[in-house]
Amino acid sequence: MDLEQREINAETITPYFEKYFGHKPAVIAAAPGRVNLIGEHTDYNNGFVLPMALENNCVVAVAPSPSGEHRWCGSLGDMIYCVPAAEASSKGEPFWSNYVRGVIAKLKEHGIDPGPVDMLIDSNVPRGGGLSSSAALEVAVCTALSKLAGAEVAPKEKAIIGQAVEHEFVNVPCGIMDQFISAHGRKNHALMLDCANLEYKLIPMEDPEVSVLVFDSAVKHSLADGAYGQRRRQCEEAAQIMGVPSLREATLEMIESKKNDLGDVRYRRARHVVGENIRVRNFAEAVGSGNWEEAGVAMRGSHASLRDDYEVSCAEVDTLVSLCDSIPSSSSIYGARMTGGGFGGCIVALVKSDAVEQVGHELLDAYRDALGIETTYLVTRAGDGARVLRHA
Numbered sequence: 001m002d003l004e005q006r007e008i009n010a011e012t013i014t015p016y017f018e019k020y021f022g023h024k025p026a027v028i029a030a031a032p033g034r035v036n037l038i039g040e041h042t043d044y045n046n047g048f049v050l051p052m053a054l055e056n057n058c059v060v061a062v063a064p065s066p067s068g069e070h071r072w073c074g075s076l077g078d079m080i081y082c083v084p085a086a087e088a089s090s091k092g093e094p095f096w097s098n099y100v101r102g103v104i105a106k107l108k109e110h111g112i113d114p115g116p117v118d119m120l121i122d123s124n125v126p127r128g129g130g131l132s133s134s135a136a137l138e139v140a141v142c143t144a145l146s147k148l149a150g151a152e153v154a155p156k157e158k159a160i161i162g163q164a165v166e167h168e169f170v171n172v173p174c175g176i177m178d179q180f181i182s183a184h185g186r187k188n189h190a191l192m193l194d195c196a197n198l199e200y201k202l203i204p205m206e207d208p209e210v211s212v213l214v215f216d217s218a219v220k221h222s223l224a225d226g227a228y229g230q231r232r233r234q235c236e237e238a239a240q241i242m243g244v245p246s247l248r249e250a251t252l253e254m255i256e257s258k259k260n261d262l263g264d265v266r267y268r269r270a271r272h273v274v275g276e277n278i279r280v281r282n283f284a285e286a287v288g289s290g291n292w293e294e295a296g297v298a299m300r301g302s303h304a305s306l307r308d309d310y311e312v313s314c315a316e317v318d319t320l321v322s323l324c325d326s327i328p329s330s331s332s333i334y335g336a337r338m339t340g341g342g343f344g345g346c347i348v349a350l351v352k353s354d355a356v357e358q359v360g361h362e363l364l365d366a367y368r369d370a371l372g373i374e375t376t377y378l379v380t381r382a383g384d385g386a387r388v389l390r391h392a
């Protein structure tokens with residue numbers, strides 16, 4: 001994965017669309033990836049999450065296909081896949097097309113049918129790094145196709161559609177966080193979401209003195225490999241043992257009193273989720289009052305809990321988070337933690353803006369010295385959620 005990214009927008013994608021399909025795109029839409037600031041593995045437990053949209057987007061250009069069948073191109077330089085209209089809403093090849101097929105199927109369930117389309121996808125959301133490149137794809141395709149069909153699909157509905165596509169077409173039993181932030185992101189704001197009822201609050205992240213650093217461990221992560229689903233099941237079992245509908249209703253006292261019934265693993269999984277929900281609220285309050293030190297405390301607590309209780313970190317990511325405490329500029333870092341599903345991917349850190357590049361360079365050097373891994377980082381502000389960039 002490379003976090004140093006090229007610019008993409010309506011102007012950059014249009015000439016490629018014309019070259020591939022010989023006519024102009026009718027709609028161009030974009031949806032961003034995300035970085036989660038805090039609230040990890042809480043979404044599928046009806047808990048709180050606090051992500052922000054990246055400035056990196058998946059951009060999708062579409063137009064009605066004059067050929068009468070779908071023609072899709074998954075990225076610049078890729079071949080064009082022709083898909084008969086009758087097969088476009090079933091699973092198929094190539095693998096990435098299932099994100100498109102799933103969205104078409106779900107839109108149909110809403111009575112929305114854009115008909116056969118020519119579609120070109122381009123993205124500068126890094127793949128496989130826990131930055132939700134797939135949510136960006138689902139939400140961008142949904143935004144482009146619904147606009148082309150002349151239908152209004154609310155952001156919340158786009159998020160639900162995207163999540164259903166993951167469950168039914170890609171076999172990833174994810175929560176709603178990634179698709180929700182991709183659909184609802186707002187420039188210079190993070191978003192605190194209550195996954196129990198999908199109510200949310202925008203959290204201003206406008207302080208020019210604080211920057212968000214996303215640093216890649218260069219360890220590839222994959223959510224489809226079973227560990228994610230296993231965590232979900234352990235949480236559901238823990239809730240059942242404690243007699244609550246979900247871990248959202250559990251308290252730390254309850255977990256302590258049921259420690260024996262839960263057994264060590266479920267006890268620790270539940271302790272992470274309940275503690276993380278508290279940390280999200282503390283973090284939101286700290287950011288709201290500009291208390292970045294306190295926000296950093298919540299992030300550190302989150303990482304330790306994900307590492308020790310939830311066991312979704314990995315050695316490389318733990319090394320990175322520890323290096324944040326030992327590099328020469330460590331006093332410029334408020335807090336750092338793993339971000340996303342885990343087992344690799346990126347860390348996120350809140351850093352004093354005047355030192356953020358210095359911190360990035362020191363981390364690159366320290367990580368190379370420690371593990372021999374060459375990697376990249378990204379300094380980002382919060383970007384906007386899904387939007388139509390252009391339509392005919």
Ligand code: GLA
Nearest residue numbers: 040041174175176177340341
């Ligand atoms: C992945 C999933 C999300 C969420 C995170 C962990 O990104 O897609 O729904 O569960 O992992 O917080």
